[in-house]
Amino acid sequence: MGTPDRDGQAGPLRAFQQEKRQVWARDRETGALVYLPDGQADGEISPGVSWRAYLAGGMLLCPMPGCGPFARVVASPSRRHHFAHPAGVDHVGGTGPETLWHLSAKELLARWAAEEPTLRGWRVHVDDMPITMPDGLRRPDVLAVSPDGAARVAFEVQYSELTGEQWRARHGFYARAGVVDIWLFAHHGPQWRTRAVTGPARRAELAHHDPRWTAAVGLSGLHQAMLQDGVIPLWLDPTTRTVGTATARFAPAAPPRRRPSRLIRDPALYVLPPQQDFRACYVEADPLEECRLDLAAGELLTPARVRQRLEHERLLGDQAAARERLAALQEQRSRDNELRRQQEQQRRREKAQAYAAEQEEAQRRTDLRAHQEQQRRDEERAAAQARQLVPLLDQYPRLFDVGQASAPPRRRGWWPIRRRRQR
Incomplete structure (x- = not known):
């Protein structure tokens, strides 16, 4: 192929x-x-x-x-x-x-592990190397052991039903044994339940589609438990030697779900693992031969997972840039607010000074008018006092000049006129 x-x-x-x-x-x-x-x-x-x-x-x-x-x-x-x-x-x-697909999946993983550069020189066992602990033992499908035996990687291909509690118990067993466990699920059966991606009832986690993605699959309680523990669900298709990675395209702060068409065209979407509460996700398929093992992270690093890491770094960078922009905006707003506060204080001071000046001018005018009124009253009082010192003969000479003044003509009353009218 x-x-x-x-x-x-x-x-x-x-x-x-x-x-x-x-x-x-x-x-x-x-x-x-x-x-x-x-x-x-x-x-x-x-x-x-x-x-x-x-x-x-x-x-x-x-x-x-x-x-x-x-x-x-x-x-x-x-x-x-x-x-x-x-x-x-x-x-x-x-x-x-075990099914034919389980057998072929283990054979496929064993061959890949034998050629994986990270596991070069390691011994690869298929169903023949149990891991023993005081609380029991586990026999992984494929086990890679380092030359000194200090490091071990277990590959589990899960075809049967498994609950989140059971997976956590097995995952904890491998952790206590110091074994890196890689879990892959079947491409059919209870671990692979496809979901419809069209129609008005589709969920928001399926709204963002990429034509490169192979299918949409429902996330069971097992897958959600893995996501809660930081493990990304993987699927293995031995018929095409392909590994599928749980993938979703979404915005960290998604817009309202009533407008999915706008969400699809939103450029600010990130290709990341599904969130813990997602009920479905897309599966991005990659050839197994292009996958690598990350021992430090304890996961199978598919090309899709590499892209998710890059998208996560882009998301962190965008979030940091957004925080910086927000901080700069808040700082600018703080400076603007401080400037407006200072301008408002200056305006209030100027207004208070103008008001004080107006009040001072009004008081000055009031005092001036009061002074002028008092001065007028003082002058009148002085004039009245001065008149009191002058004799009446000097003040009103005509009232006392009898010999020279002629008597005013005598006016006749109205009664002669009445007598004439009566006649």
Whole structure:
């Protein structure tokens, strides 16, 4: 199949589609599982040996215990290339103590761990190395042990039902044993329940879609418990050798949910792990061969997880920049408020000074008028006192000049006029 990419190759597009066709077979000669890449049914399993010829020789067996060789390799332009049983023959009971996909997933992880640069020189065990503690033991699906035995990494591929309390108990067991535990869930079954992403009833956590994302899956109580403990849920699809990472695109302070169309166009969205209370998320698929192990963080570092870390750093940077802008804005507002306060105080002082000046001028005018009135009264009083000192003859000479003054003419009364009218 080659290395899938994000521009439309088979891997990411076909991953997590609940493919159940068999693409793994057991080599009769070596006993190891071999993988049939998509589109390679007519290709070669090794130089000069085709898949069809090798299968015709009875060398490719069904990995399930009790099953015989495959009958043919199916090549179809519309379906995934796969192996097929003889007509009327299938697995005994369809499943066993563990499914075909569990077997192939463990084989896939073991091969990846053997080639992982971080685990170079480590011994890889599949179901044959228990971890013993005083409170019990655990047998991980795949266990990588360092050359000195001081460090161990356990890979658990969970296909069956598991509660959050049970996962916490197992996770705590590995932590007490000093073992880094990596959990991957199945691409079908109880750990993979797809969710609809269209329609008016879709939830806000599914409103932000990226065409590169493979599917939307519901988050159970187990997944939410992992998120609460800081562990990002991962899924493994052994049919495409792909790892899926729980992913969501959302704003830390999301706008109201009644306008999802505006949320999708919002450029301030971050691709991060889902929040603890999300009921669903998207799964971003990456080839397992592109994943790396981060022993310091204790997680499988998928390319999607790397992007999430970068987005988290971008989010922290944006938050720091926002805090700086807010602090600068608050400082500017504080300066503006201080300037306005000083201007208001200056205005009040000037107003108080003007009012005091007006009051002083009004008081001066009042005092001036009172002084003038008092002066007028004093002058009148002085004039009255001066008149009292002058004799009446000098003050009113005409009243006492009898010889010279002529008597005023005598006026006749009205009665002569009445007598004339009566006549």
